[in-house]
Amino acid sequence: MIRPQWTWRFVDGEGRELTEPATPLFTNQYDAEQWLGETWRTLAGQGVVTATVLHEGEAAAPAVELRVG
Incomplete structure (x- = not known):
């Protein structure tokens, strides 16, 4: 059985897609969004400005801005 894949x-x-940090694979959108909620400050510190949740490679929701402060 192939499970759905959710990633970020x-x-x-500068609008460039980042390959690092790597995103984990999730089996549902809730877990993906919960993970982002727990790690967004770390991601922002690594240069991530926006994050978009993907379902099977396609955007599933609008991009989220990661701002500290």
Whole structure:
């Protein structure tokens, strides 16, 4: 059985898609969003400006801005 795959696309301040940090694979959107809620400050510190949740490679919701402060 193949499970659905949910991941994140990370973009920097210049609009470039980042390959690092790597995103885990999730089997549902709730877990993916919960993970982002727990790690967004770390991601922002690594240069991520926006994050978009992907379902099977397609955007499933609008991008989220990661801002500290």
